[in-house]
Amino acid sequence: MRISVLALDGVFDTGLSVTLDAFSAANKLSAAAMGGVPRFDVTLVGVRKRVRSAHGLAVPVQPVAPDAKPDWVIVPALLTLSAQELMESFERPDVAQAMARLLEWQAGGARVGASCVGTFILAEAGLLDHREATTNWALAPFFRQRYPHVQLNESRMLVPSDIGVTAGAAMGHLDLALWLIRSASPELASLVSRYLLADIRSSQAPYIIPNHLAQADPLIQRFEQWARKNLKSGFSLQDAAKALATSSRSLQRRCQEVLGKSPLAYFQDLRVEHAQSLLRSGKLDLERIAAEVGYGDGATLRSLLRQRLGRGVRELRADLL
Template identity: 55%
Template sequence: MNITVLALDSVFDTGLAAVLDAFTTANELAPMLETPQPSFRVTLAGVRPTVRSAQGMQVPVVPLAQAPVPDLVILPAIGHKMPAPLEAALATPEIADAADVLRSWAGQGVRIAAACIGTFVLAESGLLDGEEATTTRWLTPMFRQRYPQVRLDAQRMVVASGQFVTAGAALSHLDMSLSLIRQASPELAAMVARYLVVDTRPAQSAYVISDHLAHADPLVAAFDRWVRQHLAQGFSLEAAAAALATSKRTLARRLQEVLGKTPVNHVQDLRIERAVHLLKASGQNIDRIAEQVGYRDGVTLQTLLRRKLGKGLREIRN
């Protein structure tokens, strides 16, 4: 399988390394398995002849014209983590040229995968319009506002939709790479995961950074603060709207526009975030923690934690 890893200027060092290491490791481990395994021929290419990483390292790319026709293209993140620098980066000619190249590849049936902030570059091409996708959680409001035609599910770590695969935040580069290897050989992907000591992380919920999301909008930020101050109490949308001098409808609409979820869902996420912190940082039992985050008993909280975090709950409690 021919894979082109498209490195753009200021490529995120960790993401690029994770992708390259995953496929290199797969090739190295393949002979250890009894059955014949796929071979991954990876070419590191650039839209521009000279590429430097976000940490200033020169990336040895080859021109796209010299790269073999790809079966799969992987787009690692670019190293702009905050909205203003990212918006400026997305307006550069290099991103426009990359979008043209991606559209051309997609028209030839090439599969395209992007991780973290690389999902913004893929979305700039318009190829994700109408498709399901995920992205890095702290930039969800920006993604929703900039690409309203994309069916965004920022809870999930990796989303496959048609010929496209998208992955969440920084280290999801590895999750995405393993999912791509798994499509070719589940057995090989399992061995690579064991060798690299990678645990299953189907959701980003355990790594939520609510402040980044909430602060994108003043009303949402105020609601976020109010909820945190009243976390142990039963939630009332009417009381929240009255405290913030707005209507229930306006508050619900703004939460949906900025965070892509209802007020109740956001309250639940904040409760889970606080509960996870208490599980890690205190010796309190689940019933005591439930009281502090607004649930009557530990059974309800534990059910929600299992639903949201899956196997990650066991790791938190251990």
């Protein structure tokens, strides 16, 4: 498999390194432990002759060859922490050149992959329109509003599509690399996972901080504050809208536009977050925790936790030890 890793100035050091390290480990293990030849021909390329990482380290890129025909092109994330920084990066000539090159490669049959903020490069180029995708959960509200034609689901860690694959925040770079290795050889991917003490995660949901998402919009922020005060008493759309001096329809529409979910779904996110916090304290049993987050019994809370986090109460308590 021929893979071009496209590095831009300000690339996220860890994301780039873990991507290269995963494929390097796969090649070495394929040759040594499995008696085969290296599976991946990885080339680190750039649209500029000189590229530096976010920490100022020189990245040894090769120039993009005009006749290059990779099977996959991977775009590691830029180290940007805000929507404003992302907007500024889109104005850079090297980013524009990279997007043009991605469109050429994809039109020529290459598949494309990106993790974290790298997914914004694919979306800005129009490659994700009318396709399912995921991204850095912390910037999901901005992504959703800027790219309304992308079917975003930031709770997922990996989302394959017909043009390639997108992965979630930060260490999602490793999940993406392992996914590609697994597509070539499940046995090799298992071996790499064991050597790196890592495995593909199916969801970002356990890592999402609802309060961070709410800060993307004033109305949602006020709704979040109201919801936290009313977790025990339960959810009422009409009561929430009245308290926020808006209509039920407006609140529903704004939640969908910013968060990609209904007010009730976000309210349940806050219940899950608070329940996890109470589980972490270890001071309350499940029935008491259920009452604290507005449920009449522990069974309902168990079901919600497993539905949202993919794990049961016993597994969650074990994770917190």
